[in-house]
Amino acid sequence: MAMNISDREIYEKIDYLKLLSKLYPSISKASTEVINMEAILNLPKGTEHFITDIHGEYEPFVHVLKNGSGTIKRKIDELFEGELMESERRKLATLVYYPEQKLECMEAEYENIEDCYRINMYRLIKLCKYTSSKYTRSKVRNLLPDDFKYIIEELLHEHMNGEHKEKYYRSIIESIIETDRAREFIIAIAELIQKLVVARLHIIGDIFDRGPRPDIIVDRLMNHHCVDIQWGNHDMLWMAAAAGEKTCVANALRISARYANLDVVEDIYGINLLPLATFAIETYRDDPCLEFMPKISDEEVSTTEKSLMAKMHKAISIIQFKLEGEIIKRRPEFEMKHRLLLNMVDYENGTINIKGKTYKMKDMYFPTIDPKNPYELTDAERNVIDRVTASFKRSDKLQRHVEFLFSKGSIFLKVNSNLLIHGCVPLNEDGSFMSMRIKGREYSGKELMIQMEKTAREGYFSKENTEEKQYGLDIMWYMWTGKCSSIFGKDNMTTFERYFIEEKETHTENKNSYYSLREDEDVCKKIFDEFGLDINDSHIINGHVPVKSKSGESPIKANGKILVIDGGFSKAYQSKTGIAGYTLIYNSVTMQLVSHQPFSSMEEAVNDESDILSTTVVVEHKSKRKLVRDTDEGIRMQKEIDDLKLLLRAYQRGIIKQR
Structure with a gap:
């Protein structure tokens, strides 16, 4: 091995080399490790497996993981x-x-x-x-x-x-x-x-919501030998709820009620929903809550259960809208005043004014809203949200799951020349990076995403009743629903309008300009440059927005530089996508996009030996096999090899004594 190393190079790192000598106390030990690591560098790169937008659909997820x-x-x-x-x-x-x-x-x-x-x-x-x-x-x-x-x-x-x-x-x-x-x-x-x-598993967001058992998915991931997670907006919602952010607690409960998954909250995570159920029955006893009926067939639950879910659904939704108003008023830098809608309702005439246009409300039964102060929670509502939030924070299983999401997760990941982001890189219409003020300072592009992640971590880990904690919690909610959030990627979340206004023009949630500009080569290059990637050898891998495969939409964007692998793992999206999910396989020679048809059941897979019907498309084929030395891990190993060679020279020259 070449050892053209000067004494100066050794002395510049002498303290580190002395520490390293404790692990490799002799020439024999150090040289053996160098030989071993250099051999590893010449092995083929391990296979990477990419999955996104699982949304609690544990059976097809577990099967795709197994196969x-x-x-x-x-x-x-x-x-x-x-x-x-x-x-x-x-x-x-x-x-x-x-x-x-x-x-x-x-x-x-x-x-x-x-x-x-x-x-x-x-x-x-x-x-x-x-x-x-x-x-x-x-x-x-x-x-x-x-x-x-x-x-x-x-x-x-x-x-x-x-x-x-x-x-x-x-x-x-x-x-x-x-x-x-x-x-x-x-x-x-x-x-x-x-x-x-599979050498490494990448989960590109949205483990939670809609499907029946997100907890099984997280448990499987916690036992996986090598996994990383890029947070989705639905993951952040539950992470914020676990941290005690009340608006996100309300959102998580609302979605669970909407998709009849309250048993996950109560039975799996042990969160006491009795305060909400009792309040909903007493407050909305005479209200059929038709707009709040859960998305579930009559055969799956009784009429009485559906009625209770609908009342709980409406009760927590009204609490959510009030709590959102508190944050919007507290944080003017979030620029969300347009989402203050409760004060735009004409409670006498049953109408609402949005953007200068008046609409008829579908439902005007609001026994807890004071028209003069519509965002003020009643004592009963405050009691409900306080007790349920405390239960979220006391759930040992939920806290274990969220701590795992923090330890293995991030808002984006740059790995082996690929950029993994759940949603998007927020852009303005002209292709410039969208900016936002956080704690008095303006951020955009990569730095905005880094700052949001840092602040979200403060929201979970900071001491209670501190400004740092409160700001972090507010940012976690913003990441769920704000226009500059890379994991949300829209200008609005029109939940209120969908419940209360018939006209679909009010339901529009405009996607961030990233989604219309990502085919532009100059815009793509700007994003790759921002994250320090070579556009000729790199990809952006996203989920979040389902690809409408049945309408002819391709998941391969920008001439193969951007891959959108949300194909509808969630059953709620499969009528739009026409398939049941995409996954991505990246081995030492090829990058393969796999589209999946719906999974029947584990029992059928075992008894009939039926696999998920999948179609594979080769996105990219390397003329030269990628080796470990071409990966991030290989680069790290090469640095270790270089340090070990310094140590060997230090031993040989007597600068450091062998033990």
């Missing part, structure tokens, strides 16, 4: 084509996805269950060898399950060359079967394969 957006099936086809029939390859894939459930089915099919175990163990070991081939032994070792760590490592690196080696290999398999550990072994190696096919 690596089709990566596992492709590996099986590559390895076993010509050896196994399609039906056998499909069965093997299902076994990898759902080992426990599929084994139950398979055990009933085989007369001799040991044959079932033996056949599938050999196939799974072969597949595991194939999927682990791009990793070092140490990397694979770190992913091995504790119960079978030694056994799997032996099997993965054992070559059946020669009679004795083959006997050794077979003896391990037979011993596993004889000791009644075959079932556990198959489950362990199937789960290991799931981990090996």
Whole structure:
């Protein structure tokens, strides 16, 4: 290895090198690590998996996570084509996805269950060898399950060359079967394969709201071996609610009531909704609350339950509108005075004036609103929101989930030449970066996003009853609904109008100019430059705005430089998109966009061996395979190698003594 290093270079970093020498106390230790790391740099880049806008739809999410957006099936086809029939390859894939459930089915099919175990163990070991081939032994070792760590490592690196080696290999398999550990072994190696096919998982926002079980999704992510999260506006809503921001508590409850997901709030997160339910029944007893009926069929819940949900929905919505007024008045720099609508209602004539035009209100039953002071909460409303907010803050499970979102999340991420943002980079109509004043200072572009993230973290982690805490909480709400928020990306959130005004012209939420300008090459270049990316070798990967695939809209924008992978994981959007979601796979050679059809159920996937019907489009094909050295991790490793070479020279010259 070249060691053209001067003494001056060593002494400039002498304190750091002395610390490094504690980890590598000899020439032998340091040189071994250099050799190991330089070998790793020449391995193929690991596969990255991108998913966005899951919105609580845990079943299709878990399936896509298990099958690596089709990566596992492709590996099986590559390895076993010509050896196994399609039906056998499909069965093997299902076994990898759902080992426990599929084994139950398979055990009933085989007369001799040991044959079932033996056949599938050999196939799974072969597949595991194939999927682990791009990793070092140490990397694979770190992913091995504790119960079978030694056994799997032996099997993965054992070559059946020669009679004795083959006997050794077979003896391990037979011993596993004889000791009644075959079932556990198959489950362990199937789960290991799931981990090996994807080196890193990127979740580009919106885990929460609409779907039935966001908590299952977060639990899965917390157990994932390598994941990062770019916050969506719905994630920020729940993060702010957990921090105690009352307006976001009201919003989270309103959306949960709208989509009949209050059981997630109450049963899963343990939040006491009795104060809200009691208040809603007493206050809206004689109000049918027709505009607030949950989006759910009559077969799913009783008429009485729907009526209660509607009353709770309306009660918390009115509280939300009042609380929003408090923030808007407190923070004039948010420039949201146009959202103050309660004072624009003519409570005698049942009309409202918006932008100089008068509209008839669909509902005028407002027993808690004082027309002279419409934003003032009644004592009963204040009591409800205070008690429910306290319950949000006391929920151990919600706090664990939100702390995980903060630890693994950010408003944007620049990784391996790609920029990951849930929504957009806020732009003005002329393509310039939209600016906003935060704490008396103007920010725009990348710096605005960084400042919003910093302030949001202060909203969650700062001490109670401080100005820093209050401002952070207000910014978290703004990130949910403000025009300069990259994770919202619209000029308005017309919730009030949708509930109370028939005319759809008032429901319009104009998207940020980013969405109309992103095909402009000059605008794209400006964004890439802002984030320090080379437009020729980089991409922006977004979610947030569903791509209307059935109308011919393409998720590939700006000649492949921008990829919008929200295709409708949420069932609420699938009628618009025509599909059930996009995901993205980025391996060492290609970037592949995968579109998915609706997922039926885990039971059907196991029993019928039916995978999600997916279509793959190659967005980009590299003529030269990307190696670890071409990644961010590779750049970091190269810096470590350079430091270790400095340490080696310091040892060789006696500047630092070996231990």
